[in-house]
Amino acid sequence: MDPNQRLARFAAHLHPQKSVLGENSMLSLQDCRAKGGASGFKVAILGAAGGIGQPLAMLMKINPLVSVLHLYDVVNTPGVTADISHMDTSAVVRGFLGAQELENALTGMDLVIIPAGVPRKPGMTRDDLFNINAGIVKTLCEGIAKSCPNAVVNLISNPVNSTVPIAAEVFKKAGTYDPKKLLGVTMLDVVRANTFVAEVLGLDPQQVSVPVVGGHAGVTILPLLSQVKPSSSFTQEEIEYLTKRIQDGGTEVVQAKAGAGSATLSMAYAAVKFADACLRGLRGDAGVVECAFVSSQVTELPFFASKVRLGRGGAEEVYQLGPLNEYERAGLEKAKKELSESIQKGVSFISSK
Numbered sequence: 001m002d003p004n005q006r007l008a009r010f011a012a013h014l015h016p017q018k019s020v021l022g023e024n025s026m027l028s029l030q031d032c033r034a035k036g037g038a039s040g041f042k043v044a045i046l047g048a049a050g051g052i053g054q055p056l057a058m059l060m061k062i063n064p065l066v067s068v069l070h071l072y073d074v075v076n077t078p079g080v081t082a083d084i085s086h087m088d089t090s091a092v093v094r095g096f097l098g099a100q101e102l103e104n105a106l107t108g109m110d111l112v113i114i115p116a117g118v119p120r121k122p123g124m125t126r127d128d129l130f131n132i133n134a135g136i137v138k139t140l141c142e143g144i145a146k147s148c149p150n151a152v153v154n155l156i157s158n159p160v161n162s163t164v165p166i167a168a169e170v171f172k173k174a175g176t177y178d179p180k181k182l183l184g185v186t187m188l189d190v191v192r193a194n195t196f197v198a199e200v201l202g203l204d205p206q207q208v209s210v211p212v213v214g215g216h217a218g219v220t221i222l223p224l225l226s227q228v229k230p231s232s233s234f235t236q237e238e239i240e241y242l243t244k245r246i247q248d249g250g251t252e253v254v255q256a257k258a259g260a261g262s263a264t265l266s267m268a269y270a271a272v273k274f275a276d277a278c279l280r281g282l283r284g285d286a287g288v289v290e291c292a293f294v295s296s297q298v299t300e301l302p303f304f305a306s307k308v309r310l311g312r313g314g315a316e317e318v319y320q321l322g323p324l325n326e327y328e329r330a331g332l333e334k335a336k337k338e339l340s341e342s343i344q345k346g347v348s349f350i351s352s353k
């Protein structure tokens with residue numbers, strides 16, 4: 001479909017009131033001169049109408065590095081798109097609804113952010129989401145392999161420890177796998193760690209930086225408190241309190257929401273912080289470093305979260321963990337055991353098909 005046809009179709013989403021006003025009473029979007037995409041990056045959000053997707057879309061619309069923002073979901077994208085497109089920031093917003101529009105949503109994208117899938121309810125683990133979310137991630141990644149195989153992918157859907165291996169296997173099967181361009185989003189663990197550590201130290205969280213490594217579930221979330229910046233010391237009681245609070249941060253929100261889902265607002269904030277870092281890397285900025293769950297040789301496991309340097313090619317460098325204390329070494333062993341099983345579960349989901 002040529003861009004004008006696509007804009008015309010999109011105008012129908014944006015202006016459902018057109019028929020009420022009469023066909024000739026409104027300048028259609030098709031006639032407007034703004035086309036978007038002159039400079040800046042093209043970003044798609046898959047699962048854009050969800051609890052994370054909506055605030056994430058809103059925050060990406062404000063990001064000056066974004067010139068085109070595609071919002072895809074299986075429900076409600078016309079409304080979300082109409083709403084967000086009225087914000088007076090430069091990114092051009094387009095909505096796509098349902099599987100038949102996935103290809104158009106993805107074509108030409110530089111960055112694809114995936115918060116599609118079901119969230120936890122109290123009493124569930126992230127792994128309990130596997131049966132539903134594995135299939136959703138598989139389908140969406142097949143679409144990416146077909147329509148934008150060179151895009152950087154930020155995968156949010158849980159269980160991240162398994163969905164990232166699933167995505168890698170899908171891309172391998174399609175012959176498009178670039179390990180540097182597939183990043184599991186663990187930024188919320190870092191955001192929480194910065195917040196909770198700042199509370200304990202009495203500092204501004206914006207001045208605190210805590211590396212969080214391993215994965216994104218329970219004991220696989222391993223904050224390295226010995227490497228906190230600014231350099232700080234903690235009592236054993238503080239270390240145990242902080243480690244547990246960071247590991248259980250997601251569950252704290254799930255319980256507080258009492259059946260209405262999991263973290264959405266702090267996650268949208270974290271996702272935008274991470275996506276912005278990816279875009280600055282793609283632009284060629286030097287020294288962009290964040291934690292992410294990526295293909296890795298830092299441990300014997302094929303995937304692991306640690307600090308990565310983001311560049312034009314995605315995660316261009318994966319950093320070693322640095323010196324760990326005894327408490328962190330013990331935590332690492334526990335994390336690796338659970339991670340190994342979750343990674344294998346993801347790989348088997350595709351290889352058994």
Ligand SMILES: NC(=O)C1=CN([C@@H]2O[C@H](COP(=O)(O)OP(=O)(O)OC[C@H]3O[C@@H](n4cnc5c(N)ncnc54)[C@H](O)[C@@H]3O)[C@@H](O)[C@H]2O)C=CC1
Pocket residue numbers: 046047048049050051052053072073074075115116117118119120129133136139140155156157158159160185186187188189216261262263264267
């Ligand atoms: N990585 C992380 O740190 C975090 C991950 N999550 C995960 O993010 C996911 C989404 O969470 P919420 O936004 O709260 O859920 P939600 O249920 O509010 O939204 C999910 C959206 O995905 C859409 N969706 C379902 N199947 C789809 C498909 N095949 N294609 C496109 N869209 C589809 C739904 O229609 C819905 O709009 C969950 O799996 C959750 O566990 C949540 C918080 C933090």
Ligand SMILES: O=C([O-])CC(=O)C(=O)O
Pocket residue numbers: 119120126158188249250251253254262263
């Ligand atoms: O806990 C959940 O299910 C959602 C999530 O991943 C988080 O908030 O860290």
